Amino acid sequence: MYYIGIDLGGTNIAAGVVDENGKIIYKESTPTNRGRSYKEIIKDMSMLTLKVIKTASVSLSDIKSIGIGSPGTPNSKEGVLIYSNNLMFENVPMRVEMQKHIDLPVFLDNDANCAALAESVCGAAKDVQDSVTITLGTGVGAGIVIGGKVFSGFNNAASELGHTVIVSGGEKCTCGRKGCWEAYASATAIIRQTKRAAQENPESIINKLINGDLSKIDAKTAFDAARQNDKVGEKVVSQYIFYIAEGLINIINAIEPEMIAIGGGVSKEGEYLLKPLREFINEGTYCTQVAQTQIKVAQMGNDAGIIGAAMLGR
């Protein structure tokens, strides 16, 4: 049997035929053209689905279900997308509308949960039952898997770990609170932290790396400076990794997953990120007499959305 995974994003719709081990047989994508009605977008999703099934030379009767990973807050039980700021959707009946085009079971969850499920089925967390996948990007995305299944609370809105406060009264967050983990540990956060450090320390290598143009600072800049032994860059990186650790230790003390997988652009720093991160975590975790949570880099990359969505039906 095969599963269809649809990664519905603000820019592109990606769909793939996925086998029961989470391997993509064939995938393709088409622009979302956000701003259109949900009926138009879901029609495109169904056409793309039929196209990938056909191109993969798979029969429709071999497809067990369609899974949709979407930004925003889903009601997974009802198959309704309650709200997505990104897609400008409110109370969209994804399942019912999709089934008007293709008569298959349709599952829905949010994109961060799908990414976590993908890591759990065939990625960094494939050998454990309980895991958390964190994506350090524009924001801090998070998905929780317990007993091999996505955990999202009684109302499907859980695992917004990026919006747990670690610095009460601190940096303003996009969600309205002050001091959220996302405001300290996202790629957006390290860019802000690097800019401030560059402005306060004109002598730093950071300013050379960007030719004095602050708009050129990205999430890698401070890491690049630190690798050239720039003290300012080292301090920015160390403080940033400490903030990531603060949130991870909170997750560990709260729910003790067997594995935390870290994805997103920043995770490409690999051991340069993970080594100090593990040191901070070892210092800060509460129960040291028991087995400890492992920290790994996420493995599924851009395919996580398709694979995780597909695995919703497994």
Add this chain to the structure above:
Amino acid sequence: MYYIGIDLGGTNIAAGVVDENGKIIYKESTPTNRGRSYKEIIKDMSMLTLKVIKTASVSLSDIKSIGIGSPGTPNSKEGVLIYSNNLMFENVPMRVEMQKHIDLPVFLDNDANCAALAESVCGAAKDVQDSVTITLGTGVGAGIVIGGKVFSGFNNAASELGHTVIVSGGEKCTCGRKGCWEAYASATAIIRQTKRAAQENPESIINKLINGDLSKIDAKTAFDAARQNDKVGEKVVSQYIFYIAEGLINIINAIEPEMIAIGGGVSKEGEYLLKPLREFINEGTYCTQVAQTQIKVAQMGNDAGIIGAAMLGR
């Protein structure tokens, strides 16, 4: 059928015969005399168990299991108490030792988890499947119940919600981290906050309430001053409730329990605590388009330990 619940504390051992609805038929307690060997203490636990069974006029064959709630970190699967600072126990084989005296199934969990299970079975959270019980006492205790069962992570060490940081770099916590929720939201914390406010504001009613003796400040003092419209007391209380809310919102955004029950001495302030707490929470929660977590006062009081321990075997 009946269940034995044993609440093993640093001061007293309490044991009760509990029916399948969580009602205590008979209970009794005996001093722990902490510092003795685990064999002596467990022998006392078994003798107390046999005594309550006899006094309750129940036959041993009507008892389905014995549950033990203990401070510290248990390995519930193996029935071993890994570590308890309070009892000075390390790797104590509670189940095996108990079964030397009474041949019944023995379950073990920590006291905060037992309190949460008691609220879930027959207390504030009895109508929901997913709940969190918080106890605001010397520390901040927490237990998580998911699907009617205690959730404690892959290594039984989870739900240390008191040791999640809300003020990175803030007040030193007993666990070694800085800025834990416990250091801002426990009874100990409001006592410290009230003392500071009293010292900084000699004119405050707080100083009258304690006759100028700072050692008389307890967790109620600032609430009492606030009820007399003392501005300093009002400020301490409002800030304290905000800190409680910061941790609760973090729990909601992370795991979205259907209910959070709040116990411990501070919870006796009732609506004087809950009303502003709910206002802070409404402002700070992330997903407002879905059903919201309810906040209630815990109902089980001192019996929570016995009842929750008993229900481990249900």
